[in-house]
Amino acid sequence: MAEAQNIPAGSTTAGSIAVAAESTVATRMSAPPSYDVADFPVPHGREEEWRFTPLDRLAGLHDGSAVATAGGVTVEVTAPEGVTVETVGREDTRLGKAGSPVDRVAAQAYSSFEKATVVTVPKEAVLTEPIRISVHGESPEGQLATAFGHHHIELGAFAEAVVVIDHTGDAALAANVDYVLGDGAKLTVVAVQDWDDKAVHIAQHNALVGRDASFKSVVVTFGGDVVRLHPRVSYAGTGGEAELFGLYFTDAGQHQEHRLLVTHNTPHCKSNVVYKGALQGDDAHAVWIGDVLIEAKAEGTDTYEMNRNLVLTDGARVDSVPNLEIETGEIVGAGHASATGRFDDEQLFYLMARGIPEVEARRLVVRGFFAELVQQIGLSDVEERLIAKIEAELEASV
Numbered sequence: 001m002a003e004a005q006n007i008p009a010g011s012t013t014a015g016s017i018a019v020a021a022e023s024t025v026a027t028r029m030s031a032p033p034s035y036d037v038a039d040f041p042v043p044h045g046r047e048e049e050w051r052f053t054p055l056d057r058l059a060g061l062h063d064g065s066a067v068a069t070a071g072g073v074t075v076e077v078t079a080p081e082g083v084t085v086e087t088v089g090r091e092d093t094r095l096g097k098a099g100s101p102v103d104r105v106a107a108q109a110y111s112s113f114e115k116a117t118v119v120t121v122p123k124e125a126v127l128t129e130p131i132r133i134s135v136h137g138e139s140p141e142g143q144l145a146t147a148f149g150h151h152h153i154e155l156g157a158f159a160e161a162v163v164v165i166d167h168t169g170d171a172a173l174a175a176n177v178d179y180v181l182g183d184g185a186k187l188t189v190v191a192v193q194d195w196d197d198k199a200v201h202i203a204q205h206n207a208l209v210g211r212d213a214s215f216k217s218v219v220v221t222f223g224g225d226v227v228r229l230h231p232r233v234s235y236a237g238t239g240g241e242a243e244l245f246g247l248y249f250t251d252a253g254q255h256q257e258h259r260l261l262v263t264h265n266t267p268h269c270k271s272n273v274v275y276k277g278a279l280q281g282d283d284a285h286a287v288w289i290g291d292v293l294i295e296a297k298a299e300g301t302d303t304y305e306m307n308r309n310l311v312l313t314d315g316a317r318v319d320s321v322p323n324l325e326i327e328t329g330e331i332v333g334a335g336h337a338s339a340t341g342r343f344d345d346e347q348l349f350y351l352m353a354r355g356i357p358e359v360e361a362r363r364l365v366v367r368g369f370f371a372e373l374v375q376q377i378g379l380s381d382v383e384e385r386l387i388a389k390i391e392a393e394l395e396a397s398v
Helices: 013-029 104-112 345-352 358-374 380-397
Strands: 002-008 073-078 084-088 116-121 131-137 146-155 160-169 172-181 186-193 200-209 214-221 226-235 241-250 255-264 270-279 285-294 302-311 317-326 333-342
Touching: 073 116, 073 146, 104 146, 104 172, 104 200, 116 131, 131 146, 146 160, 146 186, 172 186, 172 214, 186 226, 186 380, 200 214, 200 241, 214 226, 214 255, 226 241, 241 255, 241 285, 241 358, 241 380, 255 270, 255 302, 270 285, 270 317, 270 358, 285 302, 285 333, 302 317, 302 358, 317 333, 345 358, 358 380
Parallel strands: 116 146, 131 160, 146 172, 160 186, 172 200, 186 214, 200 226, 214 241, 226 255, 241 270, 255 285, 270 302, 285 317, 302 333
Antiparallel strands: 002 333, 073 131, 084 116
16 A cells, blocks of 8 residues: 655655656657657557556557547537537648647547547536536447547636536447637636447547646446546646546446546646546456646646555456656645555444444445545536446346
């Protein structure tokens, strides 16, 4: 279990943390962002950014052998009045504005998609209903459909919106998702990975947060054979805030990987990261990599990241690696924490001593573990659905 590390402004500890994390972070950043697939060699599994990923289960998305299947994945958007929804071609100049691909799969996705979905919320619009984007995979029997996608969500200055991106069905999907927030805008995104058992989903999420804008991301991962998500945040102006929350339940044989990077490249911005996961079953494997980079010009930064994992059965494995690199001592504060453990026997005993059966007691402990993250969603229908999924996962383990 790794203990929390807090670095107050001006602390000499900041230097030691930066040195300790430097080798890992620098390795991940050694390949500069690029839209050209040729700039990224085919991964062999020994690279820092790929060492945890089962390459042989990626359906060829990483080595160029995957070919898009016609009609394999459909995208449907439901949006309130006043929101513009477009299907655009590769030549649209808005695409890629939030960030460039940082690995071979993201570059392959960017160079291979034919149509992109662009959702625009006009300036000063305050939406009272969420924008819902449904991504559904439909694979022929005995095969796995392949698709490459791109979504671009942009909010004008002082606009406010909630977006739900829901992934279901079976497919091998590589995608890039861009979030561009104008000055003073507020965006909450709930990305749900509720794939069927054979699905492979690899995606890079790029958020560009404007001056005094607020970005909240809630990533929920349940289904799929392999899911590998790469959320990234950078700032386009001072006063920006980013909150990144994640909830994952990794079952037998599943590989779920979340690799985050928050780049504080502008003064006086904030970020907060909280990811929690539960694992059960043989060969269940969860990976969480949390990187925070505070550049020399990002004075006044306030950041914290935390990962917690609850191992429910034998045979499950967790790799949790928080990294913090600081290039200036003029910060408000920075820290990270990571912990992995089993059920708290004292909690179970307390509940069982009050007449609650063991199965129900375990269920209550897990629900309590995830409660603070489920509440961040703010949409009752999505929250109820996720609680039901957690209950179903626990029921299957009994």
